[in-house]
Amino acid sequence: MTHRILVTGASGFVGTALLQLLEREHAGCKVFAFGHGEGQRNPIDLRDRDAVDGAVREIQPTALVHLAAVAAPSDARNAPRHAWDVNVTGTMNLAESVMRHAPEARIVYVGSSEAYGASFQNPAGPLTENAPLRPVNIYGATKAAADIMIGQLSYEGLRAIRFRPFNHTGPGQSDTYVVSDFARQVAEILSGKREPVIHVGNLEAERDFLDVRDVVRAYATAAIRVSENGPDCVYNIASGRPRRIRDILDALIVQSGIDIEVREDPAKLRPNEIPIAYGDASKARAELNWTPLVPFEQTLADVLGYWRRACSPR
Incomplete structure (x- = not known):
């Protein structure tokens, strides 16, 4: 068949x-x-x-x-x-x-x-x-x-x-979603396109x-x-x-190898947020x-790698 x-x-x-x-x-x-x-x-x-x-x-x-x-x-x-x-x-x-x-x-x-x-x-x-x-x-x-x-x-x-x-x-996910959003910001910082500051919503939520x-x-x-x-x-x-959003961000920052400031952005907060x-x-x-x-650490590395390639000079 x-x-x-x-x-x-x-x-x-x-x-x-x-x-x-x-x-x-x-x-x-x-x-x-x-x-x-x-x-x-x-x-x-x-x-x-x-x-x-x-x-x-x-x-x-x-x-x-x-x-x-x-x-x-x-x-x-x-x-x-x-x-x-x-x-x-x-x-x-x-x-x-x-x-x-x-x-x-x-x-x-x-x-x-x-x-x-x-x-x-x-x-x-x-x-x-x-x-x-x-x-x-x-x-x-x-x-x-x-x-x-x-x-x-x-x-x-x-x-x-x-x-x-x-x-x-x-890799390839829109930055409308939280992991890809964080990875894009980290990649832009690494490429010199933005200051070493990441803007975030609620970091205490936990997701699978x-x-x-x-x-x-x-x-x-x-x-x-x-x-x-x-x-x-x-x-x-x-x-x-469940994984805390803050822990995911911290892992991406560790993978970047540099110090990055984290700032809350009210525009990124979602209504009706479920805690866990x-x-x-x-x-x-x-x-x-x-x-x-696929180990989650590998997933994060692949997403960050995707955005680093996307942010690199052509």
Whole structure:
């Protein structure tokens, strides 16, 4: 059997990492990469039901990995209606088209740990997949709504696997996200482009961080190797270890080898900040044979290296 894998959001940070993994380790698969926006290959607007329908009907995928989304919480907060249209209606368009035109295909829905929201308050330990979805921001709400919708459609025959990944980073990530933001600032200091001062938001929050290369291994496994489907096929992708944001910044400063002043910037503070969020991925370990492999120190070094190359004189 030749796998025909349709990847939405293929031009994004995670999509790029997934395509690289599929090309490197699953060369026999036929991959159809869909992005969005001017200049992207195979652009498709998920809100356009007819366009989505036509693409799925033509490709006849054996699996669809759905990464396309308004993915930054700040972007969702600034344009909430757009976030709902893309993250929920766009997901519905894809799911309905798969059920109509490729009913045997598996849809791998990539949600978010942000869907748990207030369930992180006063937890007894890392959250499992049984924790209630109680989103506290617009991004989390859209991802929770689409997650529930995919779960409901699986009762009607949609062959779905749902993931709830926790924070992940790696080389190439936008500086909209905290690790990449810190690394960019450190790289600019090292290249002489700014004074030795880093501007930060809340450093006391604790989050569960992963390397994007570990995360996309789970998605590829689900698309190619997993045969189970159904309402219970939902998995946290997590390290199970919370890391304080301040400790991540300190590690990057140590890697820089220089003294850097840290200043709080009120503009970088997020509303509805959850103090600590981490997840239990034992179900993914048991059923998908997935576990994170990349040491976090290596992840930080790779992100800093990426930004040092980006900031170096051409």
